[in-house]
Amino acid sequence: MASRRGEPSEPYILVRDVTYRYPGPPGGEPVLALDRVGFRVYRGEFVAVLGRNGSGKSTLARLLNALLLPQEGEVRVDGLDTRDPANLWAIRDRVGMVFQNPDNQIVAAVVEEDVAFGPENQGLPPEEIRRRVEEALAAVGLTALRDRPPHLLSGGQKQRLAIAGALALRPACLVLDEPTAMLDPRGRAEVMATVTRLREEAGVAVVLITHFMDEAARADRVVVMDRGRVVLEGSPREIFAQADRLRALHLDLPPVVALAAELRAAGVPVPPGILTLDELVEALCRLS
Amino acid sequence: MFNITLGQYYPGRSFLHQVDPRTKILATLVYSVFIFLVKEPEGFYLVAGFALLAMAASRIPPLTLIRGLRPILIFLVITLAFNAFMTPGETLWGWGPFRVTREGLAFGGLMALRLVLLVLVTSLLTLTTTPIALTDGLERLLRPFQRLGLPAAELALMMTIALRFVPTLFDEAQRILRAQQARGARLRVRGPLAQMQALLPILVPLFVAAFRRADELAVAMEARGYRGGRGRTRMRELRYTWRDGVTALAVAAFAAGVVYLRLLAG
Incomplete structure (x- = not known):
């Protein structure tokens, strides 16, 4: 096991000047997906990554646990360089990943066995695997469904199962690539509640790649990407205050922020910087 | 479902x-x-x-x-x-x-x-x-035959994944069937050859989708540290x-x- 190199003040994941190109069509130019991107994730932090389709968000996600390797620049996880093949499994243990389609990341025909897949790959003894499976199932609230076949779960439950599968490796950081894109509103709420709780209770850092502005509004930090570059970065309050800039990037405002803006336009004196429903209600109640 | x-x-x-x-x-x-x-x-x-x-x-x-x-x-x-x-x-x-x-x-x-x-x-x-x-x-x-080069762990994982995906692909086949019927595909025809031809509009999308799923599954397995059957343990003994x-x-x-x-x- 590699020692914990990172100081608390240092980023846990550091992406420095990374460029990545996908091979283009035969005979054509390669497609530039990331263009000298810088990005960092600190321990226990919740970062949301926004951007329209093709902005490079998913490519960035895959660089964080060495599913893709930087062609220029470097990616370090807990001090480990992702380009060094010797670090590969240590990095995959540290950064867990959840993908968009819940059906295509569940391996086993029974819930608890799917959670066991990661620890089994690590070659852990059976008792230790069992302990981790218990822990991960409890963390996502699926203990009662442990004997079910996955195809009988709802979308939200499947995605929580995928999260449990990643958690069983005890990662310090969880990267979720549009985990709610294929879910109904109830499934989305389930997954977001699970992610929020994990961060608060287990201190797992979260990188959430999403299309949903209300999900991003809950993050500590928001990073906006466009055409392979990071174009905006800041707290949700700072980001969502720039309505015009976001519109130019083809992004919406979170529903509450948009509502506050419309109220303002209609002459209701709502203060700026409102992000959540509670804040809006409070502001409206103060108006006399 | x-x-x-x-x-x-x-x-x-x-x-x-x-x-x-x-x-x-x-x-x-x-x-x-x-x-x-x-x-x-x-x-x-x-x-x-x-x-x-x-x-x-x-x-x-x-x-x-x-x-x-x-x-x-x-x-x-x-x-x-x-x-x-x-x-x-x-x-x-x-x-x-x-x-x-x-x-x-x-x-x-x-x-x-x-x-x-x-x-x-x-x-x-x-x-x-x-x-x-x-x-x-x-x-x-x-x-025991692993020593002779028989990939027992891989075979078992293949069977597990097959078991896992049969219901999923079955659901998908039903969905494709309905989609093709909605476009006027005729499935009830006479003769074995005609019947096979009638099934093509269902089988082709099903296979294409299965390959896409396989691709995504492989990435997800890699992300969870899958590195072949060697050194893998099992939870259930x-x-x-x-x-x-x-x-x-x-x-x-x-x-x-x-x-x-x-x-x-x-």
């Missing part, structure tokens, strides 16, 4: 349900081999007795078991008829060049009985063992219990009985 079950597992907590899958697989193998060594009528009491004992130990309703014989009914009839007509001996009934002989009937009857017992006992294996337990059992049994001892003894007694009868017959 369809709750389809693969195989034909019959849920229960009987003696046979709780026997280790490895023991059941090996016992079925031994039985399938020894049933063909039996030639004497006394031997058939032994084979039939063992099958009845296994059926009793499974607590599966006999009707369920007998219903499982339906697919082989035609084979049984052919076996019986073929032997009855083709074996020379004392004629019981004749019509032109065809004659049914006593020896033929007896021999054909025994052949048919052999088939029935074989199917009954092998279906007991799949009726009392979940597909997952079967996979586990096979993996453990094949593990198989343990032999007294039930496996009892089963092994019963199988050994059966095998010894068959061999003894063979020797007696010289």
